[in-house]
Amino acid sequence: MSLDPDFASALVSHSMEIDETIALKLQQYVEVMWRMNEQLNLTRHTTWDLFVGRDLRDCLQLAPLLEPGEEVLDLGSGNGIPGIPLSILRSDIEVSLAESVTKRANALGEIVEQLEIPVPVYGARGEDLLEDFRFTTVVSRAVGSIAKFCRWVEPHWGSVDRLLLIKGPRWVQERGEARHLGALANLQIRRVAIYPLGIDDVKSELDDSSGREPSLQSEPNSDTAPGEGVILQIWPSGKRGAKYN
Numbered sequence: 578m579s580l581d582p583d584f585a586s587a588l589v590s591h592s593m594e595i596d597e598t599i600a601l602k603l604q605q606y607v608e609v610m611w612r613m614n615e616q617l618n619l620t621r622h623t624t625w626d627l628f629v630g631r632d633l634r635d636c637l638q639l640a641p642l643l644e645p646g647e648e649v650l651d652l653g654s655g656n657g658i659p660g661i662p663l664s665i666l667r668s669d670i671e672v673s674l675a676e677s678v679t680k681r682a683n684a685l686g687e688i689v690e691q692l693e694i695p696v697p698v699y700g701a702r703g704e705d706l707l708e709d710f711r712f713t714t715v716v717s718r719a720v721g722s723i724a725k726f727c728r729w730v731e732p733h734w735g736s737v738d739r740l741l742l743i744k745g746p747r748w749v750q751e752r753g754e755a756r757h758l759g760a761l762a763n764l765q766i767r768r769v770a771i772y773p774l775g776i777d778d779v780k781s782e783l784d785d786s787s788g789r790e791p792s793l794q795s796e797p798n799s800d801t802a803p804g805e806g807v808i809l810q811i812w813p814s815g816k817r818g819a820k821y822n
């Protein structure tokens with residue numbers, strides 16, 4: 578197997594340098610997932626440019642935030658973003674996927690089997706898994722607002738040290754909403770990555786074609802420029818999540 582020239586040129590045009598063995602595994606993931614997408618509607622990112630410029634971009638921002646040996650749950654994995662690329666990029670961490678829609682969970686199971694990667698897939702709601710399993714970090718993209726996540730995890734902080742949520746520019750409004758609802762009481766929230774989004778990316782976030790949470794409108798604000806993505810770390814005040822700071 579050799580690197581698809583379109584994938585290679587998308588990596589160059591987005592200024593991403595990736596080890597060839599890892600790039601080939603990522604390519605295998607995308608090709609298997611796109612084949613399933615024809616029946617299952619797993620993603621709208623069906624060009625190498627969109628995969629690299631949006632999905633891989635977010636995964637590359639997330640990967641260095643994890644410590645060696647972490648046990649990570651991707652909650653609401655959908656087509657496997659960010660969990661599958663994360664497990665390919667970081668073979669020194671354990672990644673599990675939770676996906677509540679059975680046909681998507683089955684597709685994820687088939688993808689990890691074909692890739693021969695050690696990634697357990699749970700066809701379940703992620704927050705329910707926290708009743709039986711412990712993870713150091715829950716990661717997620719495009720699944721729920723900050724308030725929703727805090728509510729889901731609230732009864733389970735004994736089973737997870739921290740959340741790392743990939744968010745677009747609307748995160749400030751979401752944080753305001755979460756504070757207003759009291760969902761952030763006793764929690765700390767901090768931006769641990771900030772990175773530019775393309776103009777098309779921001780536009781598609783506004784009309785939800787990127788699959789991000791559609792509930793709030795984006796407004797310019799002082800905390801994040803309109804074209805920036807962030808990764809938010811959320812953890813209980815004074816508890817274990819603090820060890821990652």
Ligand SMILES: C[S@@+](CC[C@H](N)C(=O)[O-])C[C@H]1O[C@@H](n2cnc3c(N)ncnc32)[C@H](O)[C@@H]1O
Nearest residue numbers: 653654655658675676677678702703718719788
């Ligand atoms: C918009 S998709 C995002 C998929 C992927 N994370 C991404 O960024 O492309 C949201 C996915 O989360 C799943 N989902 C929503 N709530 C969930 C929950 N509580 N536990 C597990 N999966 C959930 C949905 O079924 C859907 O597949």
